[in-house]
Amino acid sequence: MLPISSFRLVKKLCAAQKHKIKEPTHLSSGDFNHAVSTYRQMLLRGVRPDRHTLPRILTASRLSGSFSFGKQVHGQALKLGFSSDHYVTTALIEMYGRLDGADAAKWLFDKSPRRNSVSWTLLAKLYVMEDKPRLAIDLFNQMVDSGADIDLVALATAIGACGLLKSLQEGRNAHQIARKCGLEFDVLVSNSLLKMYIDCGSMRDARAVFDQMPSKDAISWTAMVRGYVRKGGFNEGLKLFRQMNVEGIKADPLAISSILPACARTAAHKNGKEIHGYLIRNGIDKNLTVLNALMDMYVKSGYIEYAWNIFSGMKDRDVISWTVMILGYSFYGRGELGVGLFREMEKSGVEIDQITYVAVLYACYTARMVEDGRFYFNCLEAPKVAHCALMVALLAGAGLFDEATAFMEKRKIERHAEVLRALLDGCRIHQHQQQNGSTGKRVIEQLCDLEPLNAENYVLLSNWYAHHAKWDMVNRMRETIRDMGLRPKKAYSWIEFRNKVHVFGTGDVSHPRSRRIYWELESLMKKADEEGMRPNSDYSLHEVEEERECIPIGHSEMLATSFGLISTERGATIRVTKNLRICCHCHSFAKFISKIVGRQILIKDPTYFHHFKDGSCSCGD
DNA sequence: CTAGGGTTAG
Numbered sequence: 001m002l003p004i005s006s007f008r009l010v011k012k013l014c015a016a017q018k019h020k021i022k023e024p025t026h027l028s029s030g031d032f033n034h035a036v037s038t039y040r041q042m043l044l045r046g047v048r049p050d051r052h053t054l055p056r057i058l059t060a061s062r063l064s065g066s067f068s069f070g071k072q073v074h075g076q077a078l079k080l081g082f083s084s085d086h087y088v089t090t091a092l093i094e095m096y097g098r099l100d101g102a103d104a105a106k107w108l109f110d111k112s113p114r115r116n117s118v119s120w121t122l123l124a125k126l127y128v129m130e131d132k133p134r135l136a137i138d139l140f141n142q143m144v145d146s147g148a149d150i151d152l153v154a155l156a157t158a159i160g161a162c163g164l165l166k167s168l169q170e171g172r173n174a175h176q177i178a179r180k181c182g183l184e185f186d187v188l189v190s191n192s193l194l195k196m197y198i199d200c201g202s203m204r205d206a207r208a209v210f211d212q213m214p215s216k217d218a219i220s221w222t223a224m225v226r227g228y229v230r231k232g233g234f235n236e237g238l239k240l241f242r243q244m245n246v247e248g249i250k251a252d253p254l255a256i257s258s259i260l261p262a263c264a265r266t267a268a269h270k271n272g273k274e275i276h277g278y279l280i281r282n283g284i285d286k287n288l289t290v291l292n293a294l295m296d297m298y299v300k301s302g303y304i305e306y307a308w309n310i311f312s313g314m315k316d317r318d319v320i321s322w323t324v325m326i327l328g329y330s331f332y333g334r335g336e337l338g339v340g341l342f343r344e345m346e347k348s349g350v351e352i353d354q355i356t357y358v359a360v361l362y363a364c365y366t367a368r369m370v371e372d373g374r375f376y377f378n379c380l381e382a383p384k385v386a387h388c389a390l391m392v393a394l395l396a397g398a399g400l401f402d403e404a405t406a407f408m409e410k411r412k413i414e415r416h417a418e419v420l421r422a423l424l425d426g427c428r429i430h431q432h433q434q435q436n437g438s439t440g441k442r443v444i445e446q447l448c449d450l451e452p453l454n455a456e457n458y459v460l461l462s463n464w465y466a467h468h469a470k471w472d473m474v475n476r477m478r479e480t481i482r483d484m485g486l487r488p489k490k491a492y493s494w495i496e497f498r499n500k501v502h503v504f505g506t507g508d509v510s511h512p513r514s515r516r517i518y519w520e521l522e523s524l525m526k527k528a529d530e531e532g533m534r535p536n537s538d539y540s541l542h543e544v545e546e547e548r549e550c551i552p553i554g555h556s557e558m559l560a561t562s563f564g565l566i567s568t569e570r571g572a573t574i575r576v577t578k579n580l581r582i583c584c585h586c587h588s589f590a591k592f593i594s595k596i597v598g599r600q601i602l603i604k605d606p607t608y609f610h611h612f613k614d615g616s617c618s619c620g621d
Numbered sequence: 622c623t624a625g626g627g628t629t630a631g
Binding site (some may be wrong): 051052053054055056059086087088089090091093094116117118119120121122123124125152153154155156157159160187188189190191192193194195217218219220221222223226252253254255256257258260261284286287288289290291292293294295296297318319320321322323324325326327353355358359 | 622623624625626627628629630631
């Protein structure tokens with residue numbers, strides 16, 4: 001009786017462990033100890049472990065991280081003569097690989113008398129996990145040469161390694177092998193091909209695989225959606241997501257978390273709200289990842305209070321939940337609340353990572369809390385460029401240019417574009433100080449030098465010349481951009497109205513209500529004039545024609561705002577999204593409008609949410 | 622009766 005029952009128990013416990021424990025290093029010792037003690041009993045009563053018991057007890061050792069016990073079992077296996085059993089060997093390879101590294105596994109593998117695709121694959125996977133895709137691919141090629149069976153799992157693993165290496169060439173090669181084996185259309189292989197092409201940055205190849213798949217599962221759809229969203233193809237992603245539902249594949253938490261970032265980044269806020277409804281209807285509104293993604297979506301859509309409601313109602317919060325909320329408040333001009341949250345987070349016991357520090361430094365920056373910023377920066381053991389750039393932004397934003405430049409020199413980060421842009425922002429804020437004008441220009445020139453093909457840098461330079469009324473140079477910059485064949489981004493603004501997104505470009509007259517939109521803006525301008533609000537005094541020197549260009553009447557964000565004013569009911573908040581940063585004229589005009597029509601206006605640009613209310617803006621200018 | 626695999630949020 002005993003051998004069979006013990007044996008079953010060991011087996012069951014191992015199986016249970018495997019399901020429960022995702023991280024093999026996490027010791028969930030209860031079950032494991034049970035398995036081990038049963039195994040010991042077995043030995044005590046003189047039951048010889050066999051080729052079925054040994055792999056399982058080795059797996060239990062691996063999952064519980066009991067390396068020394070595992071090594072004892074290894075010794076027993078050798079004594080009992082199981083050193084050439086496939087199942088024992090692979091269990092050993094995996095145990096050594098996970099607990100002592102891939103090299104230890106390789107040593108065992110090289111010694112093992114017979115290899116099969118499982119042991120090859122195992123070793124390749126270990127290399128992948130150690131971020132050594134090159135070695136994994138080499139191993140796969142050796143396996144192919146050795147004449148071993150190439151099966152689904154071996155292919156999927158090798159293809160995954162190509163993706164990790166971001167080598168399209170290796171990936172195509174593996175694809176070719178899959179084709180030869182007739183396994184190309186297996187759903188596992190196809191899914192790994194999809195992911196590999198996406199990782200290599202080729203959505204076209206990924207799409208080709210996807211379109212040819214005889215049957216697609218939720219993983220295929222999710223991978224594709226995520227691929228598009230990551231590349232900024234939000235509408236493509238949304239289209240695919242809808243199609244997935246049409247084809248009867250239920251969106252699961254993973255699919256939802258992949259599509260929500262797209263909802264967060266388009267002006268069509270109805271998408272995100274619809275998905276929220278779907279979550280509630282399907283009872284998946286408790287999943288942590290989903291809630292985090294949902295919070296982020298609301299933050300980025302301009303509904304910070306919804307995000308806060310979700311956050312405060314959450315049972316468990318992880319590092320991402322906190323980070324989203326801290327960043328959210330900062331994005332919204334409430335950095336001090338972000339810093340407050342960070343302090344609460346420190347008490348909550350959730351582990352704080354590098355990105356949380358990015359968030360809290362950003363919070364300090366938007367709240368102009370220099371002292372706190374310095375303190376949190378010093379908490380970092382190995383600050384990344386992103387942290388340094390925020391420190392520069394914080395210092396320069398507070399007018400501490402000497403400290404900012406000294407900091408840059410000390411950290412040797414003068415040649416990073418994001419750092420230079422942070423410094424430039426500071427110069428812009430403090431442009432009234434005489435010397436910052438020339439510093440600003442020098443920084444822009446450094447940027448042009450660093451990224452000669454980035455048209456935005458020349459636009460910055462051109463704007464600088466315009467600001468200083470050097471019109472011949474403005475024209476020269478325009479020629480330079482044209483001669484280099486560069487195309488600066490065009491400005492667009494979006495506003496959602498009655499489930500439809502309306503797009504405006506600069507000086508756009510294509511909207512059906514265009515006349516009314518301009519008429520509204522003109523009458524508001526007139527009122528602004530009467531109230532003595534002038535666009536900006538330093539433009540008074542400009543020639544009349546140029547000055548007209550500077551009047552924000554044709555700017556896309558104003559067109560969108562005006563459309564919002566004439567379409568929505570009185571008092572409703574207006575939400576506009578813009579792809580470029582708002583210009584300072586539109587900024588002051590928007591402040592004025594918010595006051596005179598008694599409406600709140602939210603203009604989201606790539607870096608910030610400008611919340612205009614009663615004549616002032618959340619960014620504090 | 623056993624072993625290796627493809628998807629998510631800041």
